[in-house]
Amino acid sequence: MTEPVKVGRADEIAEGEAKAFPVNGAEIAVSRVSGTLYAFSDICTHRGCNLSLGGEIDGTSITCECHGSTFDMTTGAVLEGPATEPVATFPVREENGDLLIEA
Amino acid sequence: MDPRTFVVVGAGLCGATAVATLRSDGFDGRIVLIGAEELPPYERPPLSKEYLRGEDPLEQILVRTPEWYREQDVEARWSTHVTQLDARAREVVLAGGERVAFDAFLMATGGHNRKIEAPGSELPGVLNLRYVGDADRLRAAVAAGARVVCVGMGFIGAEVAASLRTMGCDVTVIEIFETALFRVLGGDIGRALEAIHRDHGVTMHFNDLVARFEGDGRLERVVTRGGRTVEADVAVVGIGTEPAVHLMAGTGLDQPGGVPVGSTMETSIPGVFAAGDVARHDHPVFGPIRVEHFDNALKMGQTVAHNMLGEGRVFDDPHWFWSDQYDAQIQMAGFAPTWDQMVVRGSLEDRSFCAFLLDAEGVLRSSVSISWPRDVRRSFQLIRQQVRPDPAALADPDVDLRRLVPDEG
Numbered sequence: 001m002t003e004p005v006k007v008g009r010a011d012e013i014a015e016g017e018a019k020a021f022p023v024n025g026a027e028i029a030v031s032r033v034s035g036t037l038y039a040f041s042d043i044c045t046h047r048g049c050n051l052s053l054g055g056e057i058d059g060t061s062i063t064c065e066c067h068g069s070t071f072d073m074t075t076g077a078v079l080e081g082p083a084t085e086p087v088a089t090f091p092v093r094e095e096n097g098d099l100l101i102e103a
Numbered sequence: 104m105d106p107r108t109f110v111v112v113g114a115g116l117c118g119a120t121a122v123a124t125l126r127s128d129g130f131d132g133r134i135v136l137i138g139a140e141e142l143p144p145y146e147r148p149p150l151s152k153e154y155l156r157g158e159d160p161l162e163q164i165l166v167r168t169p170e171w172y173r174e175q176d177v178e179a180r181w182s183t184h185v186t187q188l189d190a191r192a193r194e195v196v197l198a199g200g201e202r203v204a205f206d207a208f209l210m211a212t213g214g215h216n217r218k219i220e221a222p223g224s225e226l227p228g229v230l231n232l233r234y235v236g237d238a239d240r241l242r243a244a245v246a247a248g249a250r251v252v253c254v255g256m257g258f259i260g261a262e263v264a265a266s267l268r269t270m271g272c273d274v275t276v277i278e279i280f281e282t283a284l285f286r287v288l289g290g291d292i293g294r295a296l297e298a299i300h301r302d303h304g305v306t307m308h309f310n311d312l313v314a315r316f317e318g319d320g321r322l323e324r325v326v327t328r329g330g331r332t333v334e335a336d337v338a339v340v341g342i343g344t345e346p347a348v349h350l351m352a353g354t355g356l357d358q359p360g361g362v363p364v365g366s367t368m369e370t371s372i373p374g375v376f377a378a379g380d381v382a383r384h385d386h387p388v389f390g391p392i393r394v395e396h397f398d399n400a401l402k403m404g405q406t407v408a409h410n411m412l413g414e415g416r417v418f419d420d421p422h423w424f425w426s427d428q429y430d431a432q433i434q435m436a437g438f439a440p441t442w443d444q445m446v447v448r449g450s451l452e453d454r455s456f457c458a459f460l461l462d463a464e465g466v467l468r469s470s471v472s473i474s475w476p477r478d479v480r481r482s483f484q485l486i487r488q489q490v491r492p493d494p495a496a497l498a499d500p501d502v503d504l505r506r507l508v509p510d511e512g
Contacts, residue, residue: 047153047163056480065476066432067425068398081120081401082146084167 004093004100011097013037018062020052023090023103030092030099031073033060038073039092039101045069046083105132109411110195110203112185112350113211114138116146116397117379119166120404121209121411126175128412135178135203137185137195142235143169148397150238151262152427156270157242161235190354190372207411210351210362210377211404214344214395219254222315228322229338232259244337247271252325252338254313256283258426259341261296265428268303275306275333277313277325287435289442292458292471295451299431299473308333344395346381358383361393366417368407376411378403387419388489389438396424421486423479434479437469437486446497449475457482465491484508 007021007030018031020042029042029052042052044064054065061079063070069083076086091102109125111118114136122136138144144166153159162168172179184198188210194202216231223229230241241263245251249272253260256278264274280286282293283300297307311329316322316338325333351357356370361383368376368384378384379400383393402420409416426433431454442460449456457478460469466489470482481504485492490509496502 047149047159054477056477063480065480068423068480081405082116082166082397084123 002102004091004102006098007101008099009097010037010094010099012099016057018042018052018055018057020050021099021101023101026103028090028101028103029055029062030101031057031062033057033073037092037094037099039090039103040071040073040076041087041089043087044071044083045078045085045087046081051087105130107206108133108135108204109207109209110135110137110205111209111211112137112195113209113213113347113379113381114140114144114179114181115211115213115379115400116144116166117213117400117404117407118209118211119144120401121211121378121408122172122177123167123175124405124408125411126177128408130408130412132206133178134176135180135205136172137180137183137197137203139182139184140234141182143167143172143179143181145235146397147233150235151232151259152266154235155232155238155242155263155266185350187352188350188354188375190375193374195350205374207374208376209407209411210375210381211379211400212347212350213380213400214346216340217343217345219313219340219342221313223317223322224340226316226318226322227320228318228336229316229340231340232263233344241337241339245270245272248273249336250334251275252277252333252335254325254338254340255279255342256307257287257341257343258284260339261300261428262426263339263341264300264305265303268300268305269429274304275308275335276300277308277311277327277331277333279310279312281309283307288471289445291445291451292473295454295456295473296428296431296433299429299454303429313338344380346383346393348381363391366419367410367415368403368418369410374411376407378407384418386438387417388421388487392438394422394438396422398423419487421483423483425476430474432474432476433472434476435469435471436479436482437467439469442468444494446494448478448498448500459492459494459497461491461494465494467492467497478504481505 027042049066070080076089346361348357362377439460457472
């Protein structure tokens with residue numbers, strides 16, 4: 001069982017936006033949609049762009065700004081290529097205003 | 104198991120995506136994917152960028168792993184040339200005479216580089232760029248400090264110029280039009296891009312073209328019609344492509360402007376489809392166009408697979424592409440060979456903007472950005488629905504373009 005890591009304050013994540021945090025050597029993006037937090041690898045599996053930098057969030061999907069790969073933030077699944085591999089997702093929660101990620 | 108056989112000729116992004124979509128749609132019949140290259144399908148955009156510069160290895164640019172085709176029970180036939188489509192027999196004919204019968208056929212053969220008509224173009228050192236082998240040859244030929252002439256400043260020329268400057272080469276461009284990417288982007292945006300290249304030390308000669316390549320046994324200099332002589336170790340020719348239509352000879356579909364297809368990408372021969380760079384597609388918004396971009400090959404590959412299965416989906420994608428040059432990111436959506444009004448959000452001088460191209464009726468036809476990609480993506484629906492947005496709203500960076508889309512239904 002992985003220990004949750006405190007990465008920052010929950011209020012750093014505005015509704016409809018994503019922000020990346022370094023967690024155990026990985027870059028993990030956290031987004032908030034309709035109040036719910038989602039955590040997923042920030043690195044697009046297509047060519048390695050950072051999803052949180054300019055990625056377009058539409059509902060629970062995020063589209064990579066570089067080449068248009070679209071992922072389901074709830075599962076990490078590819079919704080639209082060119083990516084063929086999913087991004088990893090991680091449990092995330094808010095506790096006393098802190099942002100906790102298990103990764 | 105489905106008794107049908109689907110044959111796809113052309114193992115690039117479009118063909119590979121079509122095959123993957125057929126399988127993910129549940130088609131469990133026979134699929135034959137035939138490609139002329141010895142490699143499995145790969146992405147071509149990195150050939151002028153990350154792969155050329157040696158940053159990304161071959162494995163990273165493959166569309167699917169080599170094993171994937173076996174795992175998905177796709178009969179992959181690389182290094183295989185197809186000479187003819189026998190429409191009456193519903194077979195493709197391979198070099199050597201073998202015939203493969205199909206129930207549905209997809210032609211995704213892409214294009215060939217246009218050859219330059221100039222004496223000396225056969226000299227060693229005069230290179231092209233389309234295949235992995237071309238990128239390997241170019242990389243091997245350009246040690247730091249090499250003097251390179253890029254012939255043509257379309258996307259390939261501009262990207263190669265940027266990559267080779269980054270690699271330390273001395274780069275000169277010879278371009279027939281008045282500025283960079285003039286035909287696609289027009290003068291104002293082209294000049295913004297030209298300025299970026301000038302800042303990075305690229306020498307550019309516009310309104311000029313190559314008269315001949317000279318050298319004793321290999322390229323030594325390029326002489327232009329305008330009377331310039333440019334000393335060069337390497338020249339890279341990027342003057343456009345032509346659709347690879349030859350195997351349609353005899354069907355009437357081997358048109359120089361591409362294989363004509365309807366809105367669903369089916370040709371006039373039932374069950375015979377064409378998609379990607381080779382197809383001249385009857386687009387419901389833009390009319391008949393042939394598009395040579397990555398995202399189009401991908402999206403057409405997906406949609407045509409559904410249509411090979413009989414779904415009859417109209418392809419109305421607004422078209423989108425990117426080009427990375429130095430740290431500038433260019434993106435474009437839509438199609439506007441001409442326009443009446445250009446509205447700029449951001450600043451052309453600062454090379455950070457999204458420009459919106461409107462026709463005489465005020466309909467948004469295209470959007471182009473340099474280092475301002477978000478609003479290109481957000482304009483997709485406006486272009487697809489042929490909206491007439493308020494120019495003041497387009498110019499205002501605080502207006503979310505998605506709010507300008509009328510409610511559907």
